[in-house]
Amino acid sequence: PQKAQALEAWLAQVSSLQMTTIHFESPNRIQRTLAFLSERTPDTPLALCREMTKKFQTVWRGTAQLILEQNQEWRGEMVLVIGAVKRCLEAPDLDSLYQQQRDSGLSHNQAIKTLAQRFSLSKKQIQNQLTTASTSVTPETEPFE
Template sequence: MGTGTLYVVATPIGHLGDITQRAVEVLRTADRILAEDTRRARALLSHLGIGGKPVDRLDEHATDADLSRAAGHLAEGEQLAFMTDAGTPVVSDPGNALVRVAASAGAPIVAIPGASAVMAALSVSGLVNGGFRFVGFLPRSGRERREALALVASTPETVVLFESPHRTSDTLRDLAERVPGRKALVARELTKVHEELLRGTVTDLAALDREWRGEVTLVLGPAEVDAAGERAALSDEEIDRRIDRDLALGRRPREIADELSVELGASRREIYTRVLARKG
């Protein structure tokens, strides 16, 4: 029996009308469906009038045994469709492991493109100037989060990230400390009934006194450049405020210097000397 095919199927991020005809056909003809959330998958399949198919869970807690089982289905010639609960798979979900297993097994892998919160937000942002960097969800806390924020702040191109509504205000405030003047878009509940697009500088958006709800996609515009083509830098006062705040939080001077040197594109030695001077 020949090797089956893995279809990576994009599903709507909100509006059910955004499913493609090709995606519907693949879901209808697949032998088995693998889903990040079987409850949501079955609800979509029911809406599409597709029933009687096995739907297996394959989420972030998938074990090697789960992946081996999927590889076994492919080896038996089954046509598998992998879908997440919303959007394009393998953008911010556990699908990478499945794709790697299928590729290692020599199975054909076919993309069924469609809705994507990343591309939807970019298309309405007006903030694209060439390339962009997608960073997914930022770490919640600690050094990993600070390093991720430093990467975002040091990226001159447009940056797209996802955020939990419970952490959106914190993320906007953290970015406002690093890139206060960069233009940004907060895209909330894209394609859904309560879709909302909020524009302004990062500082403007961070100052909003509101509660965030639903799915949030944040687009950070490219770094501003001056007449000489140089990136706009933080003022000396802004840099000193950052250093003073981090020192007050008990962070080590070397750690502060490492982070700021990446963000500012400056000499680590010079920043370290400056941090020591502020501490003294």
């Protein structure tokens, strides 16, 4: 993705998959993408592959910051392999965002649909996250035995 908001939505979608993902990236944008990943998911393992299946194939492995420190002039076909993104993302506080949508006059379904579009997730994923958040027991609310 080229714009910041699209990058945020893309990362939210990738992190919701909880599996390794493969992306083709332009050598012109790889520096910015790595910087973005370094800032948002500093511990996520990556592999950056250049010119795969060719004579000058190169693979860099590590975190986004380690790969950025290679200070390369990025050229050629770039493939970015992102390990399962840990939930170290600053996850949006869906409960408060949902409540803001409801307070602004949207129905339950409209609020879910709006949040799903905003974070590039399915309505079911948003609903599940809201349900999980509302039914989880925190240490402060656990019953005493």
